[in-house]
Amino acid sequence: MLGFDFDDTLVLKGNGGAIDPQFFECIQWIRSTYGAAWGIATGRSLHQLIEGFQEAQFPVLPDFVVARERELYFPGQFGRWVPHDEWNTRCERDHHKLFRKSKRVLAKIRKFIENKTEAEWVSVEGDAAGIVASSSAEMDVIQAYVEELSKHANLTFERNSIYLRFSHRDYNKGSGLVQAAERWGVTPNHILAVGDNYNDLSMLQPEICGACGCPGNSVPEVRDFIEKRGGKVADKPGCEGVMEILSHYFDR
Ligand SMILES: [Mg+2]
Structure with a gap:
């Protein structure tokens, strides 16, 4: 099973959202050859x-x-996406509970964000608590503050460059991938995961995927992690890098 991040892994900023058609040829070849x-x-x-x-x-x-780093969907008929009801319902319920329990600490973080930073606090339907920083450097500072405060057993966050989303420890790209794999009876050692940013680290762990890689434009933390794990760090950015990773793991 292959699990890929989307932004900055398959599509690059400033590319108009385009993906090299060759990428899809690779994917179709792996799907038909390996039943992936x-x-x-x-x-x-x-x-x-x-x-x-x-x-x-x-x-x-x-x-x-x-x-959203946690909800799982499968393609249904006529191009509709069908939620994995059991997983998504449990996920929503657990987040609801968590945010209620963490009200005070989240309020404190919100106050800090609104009074001491240029960042913005985001709270919308389906996404109760998040932060958008004005720069990556500012998000570094915010992340340090948040890490210090969010020591509630289940409260954690996912960061992607200047974006941060609070979440329950049990739900992330990694646990979502493992849950998806259950549908085909695929175990973690038969998963290849590829991503470029902090929020991809959960799915790049050895207990989630037997093989891993990152495109050449990944953040240093992800590159270092992939290197140390013995995964494939591509030279090229975006989907060209992903194709490099695919040819590293599959013989063609
Ligand atoms: Mg990304």
């Missing part, structure tokens, strides 16, 4: 991801999607 399932694990909402598929002119749909 292929999916996307992203911080985007399902709606935003579907827009991304359209912009990138996906000729085929993936076999699964992990959206």
